[in-house]
Amino acid sequence: MRITGLTATPVAVPFHEDELWAFGGRRGLVAILLEMTTDEGVTGLGEASAYPSADVVMAVLRSIEPFVIGEDPFAVERIMKRINVAGTWHHVKATSPAIAAVEMACWDVVGRVCGQPLVNLFGGRVRDRVEFFYYLSRRPPGKMADDVRRGHDGGFRTFYLKVGSDDPAEDIERIEAVRDAAGPDARIRVDANEAWSAGEAIRIVRSMERYDLELVEQPVSGRNLTEMAYVRGRIGTPLLANEASWTRYDQLEVIRHGAADVLSVDNQMDSGLLNLKRSAGMCEAAGLPVLKHSLGELGVAGYAAVHVMAATPNFLYANQSYASLLADDVVESGVPQYADGTLAVPEGPGIGVRLDTERVARYAELYQREGHAFAFSDAAGLASTPVLPKR
Numbered sequence: 001m002r003i004t005g006l007t008a009t010p011v012a013v014p015f016h017e018d019e020l021w022a023f024g025g026r027r028g029l030v031a032i033l034l035e036m037t038t039d040e041g042v043t044g045l046g047e048a049s050a051y052p053s054a055d056v057v058m059a060v061l062r063s064i065e066p067f068v069i070g071e072d073p074f075a076v077e078r079i080m081k082r083i084n085v086a087g088t089w090h091h092v093k094a095t096s097p098a099i100a101a102v103e104m105a106c107w108d109v110v111g112r113v114c115g116q117p118l119v120n121l122f123g124g125r126v127r128d129r130v131e132f133f134y135y136l137s138r139r140p141p142g143k144m145a146d147d148v149r150r151g152h153d154g155g156f157r158t159f160y161l162k163v164g165s166d167d168p169a170e171d172i173e174r175i176e177a178v179r180d181a182a183g184p185d186a187r188i189r190v191d192a193n194e195a196w197s198a199g200e201a202i203r204i205v206r207s208m209e210r211y212d213l214e215l216v217e218q219p220v221s222g223r224n225l226t227e228m229a230y231v232r233g234r235i236g237t238p239l240l241a242n243e244a245s246w247t248r249y250d251q252l253e254v255i256r257h258g259a260a261d262v263l264s265v266d267n268q269m270d271s272g273l274l275n276l277k278r279s280a281g282m283c284e285a286a287g288l289p290v291l292k293h294s295l296g297e298l299g300v301a302g303y304a305a306v307h308v309m310a311a312t313p314n315f316l317y318a319n320q321s322y323a324s325l326l327a328d329d330v331v332e333s334g335v336p337q338y339a340d341g342t343l344a345v346p347e348g349p350g351i352g353v354r355l356d357t358e359r360v361a362r363y364a365e366l367y368q369r370e371g372h373a374f375a376f377s378d379a380a381g382l383a384s385t386p387v388l389p390k391r
């Protein structure tokens with residue numbers, strides 16, 4: 001069996017409302033949908049987050065195509081080695097969601113040919129459903145409650161909000177509002193996106209802890225693991241690595257430095273689903289749980305990862321999801337249906353989803369017309385946050 005072609009389609013799918021973080025914001029998400037054709041008529045689906053931009057992902061896809069076309073889609077390791085070594089990505093010491101999308105499409109082909117859902121090819125089920133958090137948009141503290149109730153009514157138990165805004169007192173007011181609305185049993189997770197210096201992180205996190213935080217995500221720079229370990233030792237809340245733990249090499253250093261209690265892992269940022277499993281395995285050996293980070297994913301990438309998370313024991317925390325933000329999706333089954341904050345593992349072969357061609361066309365057109373408004377880069381963010389840490 002041989003891979004005969006890769007077709008990439010950027011799409012822009014709107015959010016119900018803007019996503020805002022410590023240094024920027026966006027109206028919706030851009031994803032690059034990948035269709036991998038083969039000489040036996042089986043087509044596999046992949047999806048890349050548009051990180052750092054759709055243009056870069058499209059350029060990477062073009063550049064790695066020669067290492068993929070003509071290969072056997074079952075030879076996942078060999079294809080990845082060709083891209084990384086012959087393509088010299090190993091020297092760049094970086095990766096791209098484009099590479100992850102190619103790997104994802106290979107697995108979709110493999111699953112379809114075998115007639116098996118991916119979960120059965122990644123170790124089999126250790127859980128039938130995978131839990132996700134509820135992402136709370138940044139609003140004035142007095143307006144958080146409605147959003148919390150929507151998540152609560154949807155059965156979500158973990159609420160995630162960005163902190164690290166220009167006014168820490170307002171962040172604390174937001175957390176108080178979330179705790180009031182969510183009740184004592186809800187889990188509250190905060191993400192500072194590296195906004196604080198070590199001293200400020202310790203002071204601010206300690207003042208937030210009276211609201212019983214589940215995890216504090218990346219309070220300080222992810223590039224200074226000594227500082228992360230220092231902060232971790234001086235706060236009462238478990239520390240979640242994110243910007244510090246993009247790849248397996250980064251995760252190894254986080255483990256060595258004792259810099260986190262929980263690690264974010266992400267196939268989009270580390271060349272695919274096989275590495276997602278490897279990341280989790282490395283952390284499991286170190287006695288650490290993991291959760292899946294997301295740059296914002298539609299049904300193809302979202303469900304691809306669900307298979308691996310369902311087959312991997314130490315995904316013990318609610319994983320990242322854009323369920324509360326996304327207004328639509330591009331798969332035939334539509335917006336994923338969460339029950340009690342969880343998604344079921346698809347039963348069909350491969351990833352178990354198909355593209356809705358009408359929606360793909362609509363959102364491809366939206367990308368062409370207004371894609372810039374959906375990008376990660378935000379000039380306004382630079383004006384308000386010229387440097388990190390903020391204080």
Ligand SMILES: [Mg+2]
Pocket residue numbers: 191193217218242243
């Ligand atoms: Mg984060």
